[in-house]
Each structure stands twice: as C-alpha cells, then as structure tokens.
Amino acid sequence: MPCKTNSELETFLKKAKHYTKMGKVADYIPALSKANRDDLSIAIYFPDGKYVSAGNVKEKITLQSISKVLTLALALIQRGEELVFSKVGYEPTGDPFNSIVKLEMSKPSKPLNPMINAGALAVTHMIKGNSVEERFTSILSFIQLLTGNKEIHYSKEVAQSEFETSHLNRSLCYFMKQHGIIDENVEELLDLYTKQCAIEVDCLDLARIGIVFALGGIDPVTKKRIMPAHVARLCKTFMVTCGMYNASGEFAVRVGIPAKSGVSGGILGAVPNRFGIGISGPALDDKGNSVAGVKLLEMLAEKYSLSMF
Numbered sequence: 670m671p672c673k674t675n676s677e678l679e680t681f682l683k684k685a686k687h688y689t690k691m692g693k694v695a696d697y698i699p700a701l702s703k704a705n706r707d708d709l710s711i712a713i714y715f716p717d718g719k720y721v722s723a724g725n726v727k728e729k730i731t732l733q734s735i736s737k738v739l740t741l742a743l744a745l746i747q748r749g750e751e752l753v754f755s756k757v758g759y760e761p762t763g764d765p766f767n768s769i770v771k772l773e774m775s776k777p778s779k780p781l782n783p784m785i786n787a788g789a790l791a792v793t794h795m796i797k798g799n800s801v802e803e804r805f806t807s808i809l810s811f812i813q814l815l816t817g818n819k820e821i822h823y824s825k826e827v828a829q830s831e832f833e834t835s836h837l838n839r840s841l842c843y844f845m846k847q848h849g850i851i852d853e854n855v856e857e858l859l860d861l862y863t864k865q866c867a868i869e870v871d872c873l874d875l876a877r878i879g880i881v882f883a884l885g886g887i888d889p890v891t892k893k894r895i896m897p898a899h900v901a902r903l904c905k906t907f908m909v910t911c912g913m914y915n916a917s918g919e920f921a922v923r924v925g926i927p928a929k930s931g932v933s934g935g936i937l938g939a940v941p942n943r944f945g946i947g948i949s950g951p952a953l954d955d956k957g958n959s960v961a962g963v964k965l966l967e968m969l970a971e972k973y974s975l976s977m978f
C-alpha cells in the first residue's frame with residue numbers, strides 16, 4: 670500500500686508546493702480571497718480506517734463545488750434516480766462551471782449534469798424538508814455522517830458573502846424556474862445552496878468522505894453502509910466525467926480517479942477500493958482547480974499507479 674507514512678507523503682507535498690505560486694485564490698466570492706495562496710495539505714484514508722497526512726491538516730476550507738456530489742448522493746437517496754434525472758442530465762458540458770450557455774441550447778431546457786452550478790442548484794432544490802433550515806440540517810447531518818465528524822458546521826461569513834454576490838447563480842435559478850425545473854422561491858434556494866457550499870471541512874474530512882465513496886458507500890471505521898452502492902457508483906461516475914469542471918478530460922488522462930474540486934481549493938478523491946484522498950490548496954488554475962493539488966495527485970498517480978483506466 671503506498672504512502673504508509675506521513676514523511677513519505679511530506680516528500681510529495683514539498684515538491685508540489687512550488688506550484689502554488691502559479692495559481693490565484695478565488696475572489697469572485699469576496700470572503701474566499703482571504704485564503705492563503707501558499708497553503709497545501711493532504712490526507713489519505715485507507716479502507717482499514719487508518720490514515721496519513723502532510724501539511725497543515727487542520728486548516729479548514731469550505732466545500733464549495735465539492736458539496737455538489739454530496740447533495741447529489743443525498744437527493745438520490747431521498748428522491749430516487751428517476752426524479753433526480755428528470756431534472757438534471759448526465760452529460761459533461763466542456764464549459765466553465767457557472768456557464769449559462771448550454772442551459773438554453775439544450776432541449777428540454779434542463780442542466781446537462783449535476784456538477785455544474787445550474788445542475789447543482791436543481792439538485793439542492795430536490796433536498797427534502799419543510800424549510801431552508803430543515804433542508805440544511807438534512808445536508809449537514811449527511812456530511813457529518815460521511816466524515817464521522819459531528820463538529821462540522823458552516824461559515825456564516827462565506828455563505829453571506831456568496832449570497833450577496835451570486836447574481837449569476839440567481840439568473841440560472843430564474844431561467845430554470847421559467848422552464849419548470851424548479852418551482853421554489855429563488856432567494857430561499859440560494860440561501861440553502863450558499864450555506865451548503867460554505868460547509869467547512871479539513872482535508873482529513875475530505876479524505877474520509879473519499880474512502881466512503883471508494884468503498885461503495887461503506888464507512889471505513891464503523892463498517893456501516895452510509896449510502897447504497899449504486900448511489901456511490903453514480904456519484905463516482907459523475908466525478909470522473911465532470912468532477913474537475915472543464916478540465917475533467919485532462920485530469921482523467923493524467924490522474925485517472927474519480928475526483929471533485931471546489932473553488933476554495935479543495936479536492937475530494939476516491940480511488941475505488943483503495944483510498945480516499947482529501948486535498949486543500951487554495952491557489953487555483955484558470956479552470957478553478959487547485960493548481961498544486963492537481964500536481965500532487967499527478968505525482969501520486971504516477972508513482973503508485975492510481976489510474977483506474
């Protein structure tokens with residue numbers, strides 16, 4: 670099994686850290702611009718519940734787009750495949766995550782997949798509950814279960830900052846409301862979505878979620894099933910085809926594992942049956958992926974033959 674010691678992982682981290690200089694911290698959500706460009710940390714979880722880590726593992730980041738794959742799992746559990754995929758499609762877009770262009774061009778007018786913002790908003794719309802608060806509790810509890818960490822909460826500052834500035838997401842919602850994909854109050858949906866994106870985790874939490882997906886829905890510590898195997902499989906498939914935005918093709922060639930990134934610089938990776946990987950590295954490349962995080966995964970993939978292809 671690769672990287673069984675922290676010091677072995679530290680060697681890779683040191684090499685990858687140079688690449689943080691090539692990236693930029695996201696600032697279109699104003700609160701995210703406070704992140705430190707030079708940070709980089711990683712944790713790897715194994716099926717036996719053990720883990721290794723390197724860097725400042727306790728550093729918290731918000732989930733941002735990583736939350737999309739978690740709400741997809743929850744919506745599939747709560748609503749079933751048929752309903753979920755009546756509102757969102759299966760196909761990668763090749764466009765940036767917040768692009769509006771394909772929404773109008775595709776017929777019927779539904780988001781092409783659940784990993785772009787439009788698709789994720791449609792998925793969050795389907796989370797059950799009688800109020801934003803109830804629905805958010807349902808998302809948060811699911812994430813606490815996945816991470817085995819009851820301390821997980823969200824950053825009010827980041828949620829508020831995104832809520833006040835996400836006009837593009839508002840426009841996606843109004844477009845979908847016009848076309849009958851969603852039928853709720855847009856401000857309420859955005860309130861829920863921005864809170865979901867602002868849930869704070871560290872890279873160990875991410876790695877723990879990764880191993881649950883890698884094990885087909887089983888918790889590595891309690892050995893209990895957290896989600897049905899077909900839900901884990903579906904989520905991992907979307908992670909491969911659309912998880913790294915419009916860089917998913919290149920990532921599949923260079924790394925070859927199901928992964929999901931977020932503009933906070935987080936990456937969640939799941940190497941089927943082998944590892945869960947969590948990375949935090951706020952400096953982003955021009956597609957919005959952690960520049961040093963992707964480099965680190967490339968190095969690990971080469972050294973330990975991680976690619977599933």
Ligand SMILES: NC(=O)CC[C@H](N)C(=O)O
Binds near residue numbers: 957
């Ligand atoms: N790519 C991302 O991480 C985007 C998530 C962010 N909350 C948004 O909706 O714009």
